[in-house]
Amino acid sequence: MWTYFIGRLAISVPTLFFVTIIVFGLQHLLPGDPALALAGEDRSPEAIEAIRKQYKLDQPIPVQYVYWITGVLQGDLGESIRTKKAVTDLILEKLPVTVELALLSMVLALVIGIPFGVISAVRKGSGLDYTTSVVGLAGLSIPNFWLGIMMILLFSVELGWLPASGYVSPWESLRGNLAAMIMPAFVLSNAITAVMMRHTRSAMLSVMRSDYVRTARAKGLDERVVILKHSLRNALIPVVTVGALQLGVLLSGAVLTEQVFTIPGFGKLIVDAVFNRDYAVVQGVVLFTASAYIALNLCADMAYFLINPRMRG
Amino acid sequence: MTTLVISAQPAEPSELLRAFRRLLRRRSAVVGGIFVLFFILVAVLAPWISPYDPAATNWSAVRKAPSMAHWMGTDEIGRDVLARMIWGAQASLLAGVVSVTIAVGLGVPIGLLSGYCGGWLDALLQRITDAMLAIPFLILAIALAAFLGPNLTNAMIAIGISTMPIFIRLTRGQVLSVKVEDYVEAARAVGNSHPRIAVRHVFPNVVAPVLVQATLSIATAIIAEASLSFLGLGQQPPAPSWGSMLNVAKNFLSQAPWMASFPGLAICLIVLGFNLLGDGLRDALDPKEN
Numbered sequence: 001m002w003t004y005f006i007g008r009l010a011i012s013v014p015t016l017f018f019v020t021i022i023v024f025g026l027q028h029l030l031p032g033d034p035a036l037a038l039a040g041e042d043r044s045p046e047a048i049e050a051i052r053k054q055y056k057l058d059q060p061i062p063v064q065y066v067y068w069i070t071g072v073l074q075g076d077l078g079e080s081i082r083t084k085k086a087v088t089d090l091i092l093e094k095l096p097v098t099v100e101l102a103l104l105s106m107v108l109a110l111v112i113g114i115p116f117g118v119i120s121a122v123r124k125g126s127g128l129d130y131t132t133s134v135v136g137l138a139g140l141s142i143p144n145f146w147l148g149i150m151m152i153l154l155f156s157v158e159l160g161w162l163p164a165s166g167y168v169s170p171w172e173s174l175r176g177n178l179a180a181m182i183m184p185a186f187v188l189s190n191a192i193t194a195v196m197m198r199h200t201r202s203a204m205l206s207v208m209r210s211d212y213v214r215t216a217r218a219k220g221l222d223e224r225v226v227i228l229k230h231s232l233r234n235a236l237i238p239v240v241t242v243g244a245l246q247l248g249v250l251l252s253g254a255v256l257t258e259q260v261f262t263i264p265g266f267g268k269l270i271v272d273a274v275f276n277r278d279y280a281v282v283q284g285v286v287l288f289t290a291s292a293y294i295a296l297n298l299c300a301d302m303a304y305f306l307i308n309p310r311m312r313g
Numbered sequence: 314m315t316t317l318v319i320s321a322q323p324a325e326p327s328e329l330l331r332a333f334r335r336l337l338r339r340r341s342a343v344v345g346g347i348f349v350l351f352f353i354l355v356a357v358l359a360p361w362i363s364p365y366d367p368a369a370t371n372w373s374a375v376r377k378a379p380s381m382a383h384w385m386g387t388d389e390i391g392r393d394v395l396a397r398m399i400w401g402a403q404a405s406l407l408a409g410v411v412s413v414t415i416a417v418g419l420g421v422p423i424g425l426l427s428g429y430c431g432g433w434l435d436a437l438l439q440r441i442t443d444a445m446l447a448i449p450f451l452i453l454a455i456a457l458a459a460f461l462g463p464n465l466t467n468a469m470i471a472i473g474i475s476t477m478p479i480f481i482r483l484t485r486g487q488v489l490s491v492k493v494e495d496y497v498e499a500a501r502a503v504g505n506s507h508p509r510i511a512v513r514h515v516f517p518n519v520v521a522p523v524l525v526q527a528t529l530s531i532a533t534a535i536i537a538e539a540s541l542s543f544l545g546l547g548q549q550p551p552a553p554s555w556g557s558m559l560n561v562a563k564n565f566l567s568q569a570p571w572m573a574s575f576p577g578l579a580i581c582l583i584v585l586g587f588n589l590l591g592d593g594l595r596d597a598l599d600p601k602e603n
Contacts, residue, residue: 011443014440014443015440015443015444015447016444016447017440017444018440018441018443018444019444019447019448021444022444022445022448026456026457026460027460029457029460029461030460137585137588137589138581138585140584140588141532141581141584141585141588142577142581142584143536143539143540143577143580143581143584145539145540145543145559146559146573146576146577146580146581149559149562149563149566149573149577150573150574150577152563152566153566153570153573157566157567157570164566248449248450249449251449251452252449252450252451252452253451255451255452255455255544256451256540256543256544259543259544260563270452270455270456271455271544273459274455274458274459274544274546275545279459279460282455282456282459282460283456285452286448286452286453286456289448289449289452290444290447290448290449293447293448293449294447297447
């Protein structure tokens with residue numbers, strides 16, 4: 001197991017290195033003098049000179065990279081030109097909100113996607129299977145920001161059941177928190193639910209055709225036991241990996257969902273940073289997201305290794 | 314007198330024609346194709362079918378509900394929503410097609426090079442591809458659009474670059490499986506040059522999966538363009554785009570819900586169309602379907 005883990009970790013290191021190159025390279029896409037752009041609204045010669053010194057823009061690009069990556073490795077992602085706060089602090093401040101939203105969405109995707117995937121596979125070719133497939137395809141085709149807007153229109157404007165926007169900390173009011181988060185979580189889970197449903201269905205169909213399931217049936221086991229104990233347990237193995245890969249979709253989707261529902265999370269941080277031309281924050285968020293994605297994929301690989309007996313030899 | 318009738322055997326239909334026939338037999342793909350064709354026609358015919366100038370404001374018709382004069386109502390400054398929807402189709406389709414063309418134009422040659430050459434070049438290109446795939450698609454597109462500057466052209470470039478790694482991976486995978494085939498070995502044995510083998514013998518095998526992925530990627534790119542425009546990083550006002558229309562519409566939900574309904578519905582239908590068509594193409598081009 002450790003050999004496998006070290007092997008996967010070894011592949012992650014060069015990937016992370018190239019991520020840092022891409023993120024560092026972003027500031028060189030800025031048209032004109034990067035110091036001028038990075039200075040934001042304060043374009044006094046002193047401010048521009050300070051930026052030039054801070055980012056070592058007067059040095060050759062490889063030297064600039066070495067200075068930048070040294071800071072990154074020490075947890076220094078730069079400073080926000082807008083709030084004058086450290087980018088790392090800003091990210092850590094906003095992260096819990098997005099993590100809560102992502103976890104709630106993943107729970108919804110699992111709770112809705114897997115059972116419907118199973119039912120769809122068990123009743124293959126039925127009206128229910130067809131409906132599930134159509135709903136799944138629709139889930140992949142509906143942009144989540146539009147779904148969010150439509151849900152606000154229905155549940156907030158027309159029915160007045162849920163708040164249209166804002167965030168309440170769970171420490172302040174758990175009920176208020178759930179009321180504020182349920183709609184965004186559902187919206188964010190939409191595409192992943194569809195993916196989970198489709199993957200569970202195809203994994204179940206393939207498992208249900210296997211010999212050991214036929215044997216279980218031949219032994220006279222109850223159909224429910226055959227489906228839940230013998231089929232689903234094995235069908236869920238690839239679904240774990242798919243679920244982990246969807247974390248990237250969650251992080252992307254959170255940007256739009258948080259914007260629609262005005263949730264002060266990680267996604268809103270990057271959008272606000274873009275409009276404030278707060279490039280250090282944009283770079284910090286991209287780097288953090290990619291690192292988190294690589295780490296989560298590593299965890300998913302490990303989970304896959306642990307739950308799949310064939311991987312262990 | 315006898316007449317000699319020479320009846321030619323019907324020509325063997327080409328593989329492409331057979332695939333097209335298989336595609337036509339799939340009802341969902343046909344429905345998808347009709348949706349796509351409809352929006353292409355709307356985009357192309359926009360100058361002739363648009364009932365109003367999409368940028369023309371009318372202060373006496375602000376936020377008017379759908380009526381005979383304005384079939385989809387008007388927006389917050391009295392512009393006709395239908396006219397903006399029709400012209401918005403151009404931006405969406407253009408963004409979808411151009412960004413996927415960028416992704417294919419860059420991704421396929423890189424994937425071909427990576428898979429065919431192998432060795433250190435392959436390892437290097439794959440680690441860079443891994444790095445690009447590690448940054449969530451929309452976040453990479455937002456970052457690129459932010460640094461390049463917010464406009465439709467840069468949004469298309471950003472989406473294209475963010476989509477590229479999928480094509481690199483797809484092409485490389487195909488090349489790896491094809492380059493060990495006997496006919497490629499034979500082509501090498503008779504002295505064909507590497508570029509010729511890559512282009513004449515390996516590349517044709519990549520076309521079908523790339524075509525399927527491109528169709529599905531257009532759907533993703535259309536959503537991405539709408540997302541960037543919704544965030545204000547795509548098409549800039551007053552030029553119409555479905556995403557930017559939704560961005561404004563969310564501020565007038567209680568007073569003018571039609572402003573949000575129609576653009577969102579259009580995005581869903583066009584994306585659904587490309588998804589259905591892509592799924593159908595995948596089945597139709599699958600050799601196992603023969």
